[in-house]
Amino acid sequence: MTKNRKLLDWVEEIRELCKPDSVYWCDGSKEEYDRLMNEMVASGMAIRLDEKKRPNSFAFNSDPSDVARVESRTYIASKKQEDAGPTNNWIDPTELKKTMLDLYDGCMKGRTLYVIPFSMGPVGSPIAKIGIEITDSPYVVTNMHIMTRVGNNVLEVLGENGEFIPCLHSVGAPLAAGQKDSRWPCAPIEEKYIAHFTDENTIWSYGSGYGGNALLGKKCLALRIASNMARHEGWMAEHMLILRMTNPEGKKFHIAAAFPSACGKTNLAMLQSTVEGWNVECIGDDIAWMKIGSEGKLYAINPEAGFFGVAPGTSKESNPMALASVSSNAIFTNVVVTDDNDVWWEDMGTECSGGKDWLNKDWKPGMKDANGKKILGAHPNSRFTAPASQCPVICPDWEDPNGVPIDIFIFGGRRTTTIPLVHEAFNFNHGVYLGATAASEPTAAALDVVQKLRFDPFAMKPFIGYHVSDYIDHWFEMGDKLGDQAPRCFYVNWFRKDEQGKWLWPGFGENSRVLKWMCERVEGKIDAVETPIGLMPCKGDLLLDGLDISSEDYAELMKVDTNLFNKSLDDVGEYFASFGSNISPRLIKELDSLRSRLQ
Ligand code: GTP
Ligand code: SPV
Ligand code: MN
Numbered sequence: 213m214t215k216n217r218k219l220l221d222w223v224e225e226i227r228e229l230c231k232p233d234s235v236y237w238c239d240g241s242k243e244e245y246d247r248l249m250n251e252m253v254a255s256g257m258a259i260r261l262d263e264k265k266r267p268n269s270f271a272f273n274s275d276p277s278d279v280a281r282v283e284s285r286t287y288i289a290s291k292k293q294e295d296a297g298p299t300n301n302w303i304d305p306t307e308l309k310k311t312m313l314d315l316y317d318g319c320m321k322g323r324t325l326y327v328i329p330f331s332m333g334p335v336g337s338p339i340a341k342i343g344i345e346i347t348d349s350p351y352v353v354t355n356m357h358i359m360t361r362v363g364n365n366v367l368e369v370l371g372e373n374g375e376f377i378p379c380l381h382s383v384g385a386p387l388a389a390g391q392k393d394s395r396w397p398c399a400p401i402e403e404k405y406i407a408h409f410t411d412e413n414t415i416w417s418y419g420s421g422y423g424g425n426a427l428l429g430k431k432c433l434a435l436r437i438a439s440n441m442a443r444h445e446g447w448m449a450e451h452m453l454i455l456r457m458t459n460p461e462g463k464k465f466h467i468a469a470a471f472p473s474a475c476g477k478t479n480l481a482m483l484q485s486t487v488e489g490w491n492v493e494c495i496g497d498d499i500a501w502m503k504i505g506s507e508g509k510l511y512a513i514n515p516e517a518g519f520f521g522v523a524p525g526t527s528k529e530s531n532p533m534a535l536a537s538v539s540s541n542a543i544f545t546n547v548v549v550t551d552d553n554d555v556w557w558e559d560m561g562t563e564c565s566g567g568k569d570w571l572n573k574d575w576k577p578g579m580k581d582a583n584g585k586k587i588l589g590a591h592p593n594s595r596f597t598a599p600a601s602q603c604p605v606i607c608p609d610w611e612d613p614n615g616v617p618i619d620i621f622i623f624g625g626r627r628t629t630t631i632p633l634v635h636e637a638f639n640f641n642h643g644v645y646l647g648a649t650a651a652s653e654p655t656a657a658a659l660d661v662v663q664k665l666r667f668d669p670f671a672m673k674p675f676i677g678y679h680v681s682d683y684i685d686h687w688f689e690m691g692d693k694l695g696d697q698a699p700r701c702f703y704v705n706w707f708r709k710d711e712q713g714k715w716l717w718p719g720f721g722e723n724s725r726v727l728k729w730m731c732e733r734v735e736g737k738i739d740a741v742e743t744p745i746g747l748m749p750c751k752g753d754l755l756l757d758g759l760d761i762s763s764e765d766y767a768e769l770m771k772v773d774t775n776l777f778n779k780s781l782d783d784v785g786e787y788f789a790s791f792g793s794n795i796s797p798r799l800i801k802e803l804d805s806l807r808s809r810l811q
Contacts, residue, residue, distance in 0.1 A: 213237065214329075214367045219344060222378055223327055226346050229313070230382060232320035238328045238353055240363030248350045257351065257395050262553040267540040271549045272351060273572045274422055275396040279546060280593045281424045281431065281473075283674050286406040288436070290678070295410065297679030298790050299669075305409050312405055315384060315418050322387025323348040329367050329376075330360035332434050332501075332515035336369050337613030339447075339501050339513050341438065345379040345428050349397075352381060352426050355543060358518035358597050360429045377413050377437060379428035384419035395572070396421060408436045410677050422545070423520060423595060434499045434515045436677035442501070443678060443686045446693075451671045452500040453481035454512050456607050456616065457727055460489030465731045468500050468512055468699070469622035470647065470671040474593070474655035476624075476706060476719075478521040482533035482605055485724035487755060492724065493607035494533070495616060496600075497521065502618065508697045510690075511615035516600070523547050523594040527561030530720050537603040538596045546570035546594035557590035570594055592655075620730050624704040625652030625668060630780060631705040632770045633717055634726050634754075635746035636733060640691040642746070643701025645802035648684050649784050650703075667787045681794045688798050700734050703746070708769055716769040718759065725755045743772050744809035778810050 214220065227235055238244060249270055252258035259271040288296040289305040296302035326347050333340030345356060356362055370376055384399030398404075399419030406425050407416045415432045417425060424431035438449035452468040459465070471477050481497040496514025505511035519537060523544065526534050538544075548556040550567035569575035570591040579587045600606055609616060623646050625631075637643035647670040654666065667673065669680060676683045691698050704726060706719045729749055732738045740747035748770065756766070784803060788795055 214370065215372045216367070216370055216374065216376075217372070219370070219376060222344075223346065226380060227325060229316050230320035230325060230348070231318045232323050232325035232348060235325045235327065238326055238362055240357060240361075245354055245357050248354050252350055255393060257393075259549055259553075261549070261555065265552070265554045266542070269538075269540060269542045269544070271544045271547060271555060273395060273570055274546055275394075275398050276571065277401055278396065278398045278420050278422045279591050280422065281674065282401065282404055282406070282420065285401065285404040286674065288408050288410055288677060290410045295678055297676075297681065298792060299673050299676060299680045303407075305411070308405070308407055312407065312416055312418060315403065315405070316380075316382060319382045319384055319386050319418070320348040322389070322391065322393075324350075326350070326353050328353060328356050328362055329364075329370065330356055330362045330429055331366045331369070332360060332429050332438075333513050334611045334613045335361050335365050337513065339503055339613070339615065340515070341377060341433070342366055342370050342374065343377040343379050343429055343433050345381055347381040347426070349381070349383050349421050349426065351421060355427050355520075355597050356429065358543065358599050359427055359516055359520060361517050377415070377433055379415040379417070379433060381417045381426055381428055382419075383421045383426075406432065408432060408677055410437065410440050413437055413441065427520065430499070430516065430520065431675055434501070435672070435675035438501065438677075439672070439675065439683065440677035443682065447501065447503040448686075448690060450500045450502065451498065451675055453477040453497045454495035454500050454514055454616065454618075455481050455483070456493045456495060456609075457485075457731055458491045458493075459728075459731060463735070465619045465734065466495075466512070466616045467620040467622060467727065467730070468502070468618050469624070470650070471624050472626070472650075472652045472655070472668045472671045473674075474522055475626045475652055475671070478519060478534060479531050479720060480723060482531055482603060483724055484532060484721045486721045487724045487728050490724060490728055492727070493605050494600075494603055495607045495610045503615070504693060505614060505617070508694065509617040510694060510697070510699060512618050513613070513615040514600070514610060518597055518599050519603070520595055520597050523557040523596050524590050524592055525559045526557070526596075527559055529561055530559075533603055533605050534596075537598045537600075539602075541599060541602065543597040544594070545597070546591040548575060548589035557594060558588060564589070618699045619734050621647070621699045621701045622704055622730075623647045623650045623670065623701070624706070625650050625671075626655065626707045627651070627653065627705050628707060628709045630773065630776050631703070631708065632748065632772055633706075633708065634702060634704050634729065635743070635748050636730075636740060637701040637703070637746055640694070640698045640701060641688065641798055642802060644684065644687045644691060645799060645806070646701060646703045646746070647687065648799055649787075665783075679794070681791045681796060684799055685796045688796060700730070702730055710765065710768060716765050718761075722759065729754050744774060745772055745777060745806065774810050778807075781807055781810070
């Protein structure tokens with residue numbers, strides 16, 4: 213047990229407020245994990261999968277109202293509204309606390325209050341941060357066991373006077389005496405709040421049990437709160453995968469890539485290179501914390517300990533390493549549980565004879581609803597939770613407390629038109645422009661995002677814990693500090709389609725061809741073609757051997773339609789106008805230069 217007064221006082225204060233039946237301090241042990249899972253199986257919340265096919269693994273079905281992050285219920289409650297900026301929902305912290313204290317009052321009746329001490333980053337690492345999550349969800353506890361480092365050693369590092377980030381979570385479903393619990397307790401949408409008190413580094417989440425809404429170490433702490441701390445402390449907290457690529461001579465390149473939710477980070481992080489002699493290892497698949505370290509280079513750690521990955525589309529062909537990572541000790545949420553008690557999802561690449569769908573209803577492939585629409589077995593945002601250590605291509609240095617030196621930044625999104633497969637920024641400031649104007653077509657990772665194309669600067673739109681203009685300035689300033697040690701910046705689009713709607717690029721493992729081109733650019737081995745939008749591969753430099761891609765399709769894939777691009781700049785201008793008057797002059801300058809290059 214801890215002697216940290218602040219922690220003990222906070223837990224007592226929350227106990228009095230939420231009125232749980234009991235309080236339990238988590239120790240992060242396997243015994244604790246097994247016991248909680250057994251309890252959830254007994255209560256009917258969890259399904260134990262076949263022990264031979266999927267050892268020590270469990271499936272859950274959430275409530276249909278609780279299947280993804282809810283951006284409209286996510287708040288930055290800074291004292292000053294201008295600190296939240298135009299990309300966040302702002303609420304006055306005093307007002308929000310009043311509303312939420314009413315909701316929290318007695319919200320854990322009939323439940324256990326769990327205290328989870330966790331570390332984001334290797335325990336004791338100079339870049340790591342300690343959080344304490346209080347939750348009434350045993351599902352959250354078991355997921356946090358996998359996604360973060362939980363245990364008594366965290367309390368030891370915290371000591372008597374150490375600082376922690378308080379993360380309060382409740383599913384928002386108190387139980388009356390004798391009331392039977394639902395399989396997935398949660399509150400209705402309009403009572404859900406995912407709140408960040410950024411002036412006091414505090415997180416309050418209420419009403420949801422799913423993903424980033426409830427596993428508070430992830431988006432809430434490691435991105436929204438951390439990005440705000442990073443800005444003041446001179447480091448970076450980004451929505452980026454981290455990988456190491458090694459060339460045939462054994463030279464190592466470290467790449468950090470920012471794609472919006474459900475746009476290919478987990479896939480790229482575990483990529484199986486199709487280029488002879490080039491090898492890829494995974495360091496992280498979602499979040500990077502980066503600090504300037506030795507020789508003035510930028511060093512990155514993965515603050516997480518597990519993967520919370522999109523299940524549908526994960527197959528032997530697309531991402532065999534993710535599939536291997538979930539072969540045991542995994543949690544599945546909202547997938548199909550097959551008749552023989554294993555899991556299945558759309559595009560898993562195997563046959564399924566039937567089972568229970570993500571709503572726990574009887575289901576068979578090909579089933580249609582009353583309107584003749586195919587009923588999906590797995591929810592499009594169904595997820596697996598698995599320990600990163602189980603990934604066969606996890607990099608031996610993935611837990612190095614000092615991190616790995618980043619050579620390359622990649623930005624991107626899901627664009628069926630306009631954006632070519634790859635282009636390189638002329639310099640770091642141009643790279644910041646590319647990151648700032650990243651845009652994507654919508655995916656299932658957020659419940660309530662419906663517009664056609666959304667700008668998603670640095671894939672951080674839902675995760676920047678402060679004003680987007682200040683955030684972009686911070687990027688420029690990091691570039692100033694890094695100087696010629698700054699990573700080289702690239703922009704990719706794996707998702708371009710032809711007029712018939714067919715992918716123009718095979719993607720997945722074949723993306724290694726694009727990474728190889730980047731590494732050779734960094735090494736200075738090859739030139740590039742200068743276009744108005746950036747630097748692109750010279751003929752023959754992007755390895756296409758063995759690919760079934762016609763020269764017409766390749767031309768279409770790489771096409772830069774200056775007219776179309778020019779038109780899209782009006783949208784960029786309009787988007788920048790929404791940033792308000794403190795927009796970085798350097799960003800405007802980049803836009804103006806691009807406009808004149810396109811003339
Ligand atoms: P979050 O966990 O939400 O942050 O998502 P993510 O960025 O990790 O996305 P993920 O790798 O899970 O990919 C999401 C979807 O994109 C899956 O359906 C993939 O099959 C698909 N995808 C990933 N890479 C490629 C690619 O290179 N080409 C194509 N066509 N699809 C891809
Ligand atoms: C994302 O949406 O970017 C995710 C899933 O990684 S969640 O943890 O729910 O935010
Ligand atoms: Mn993500």
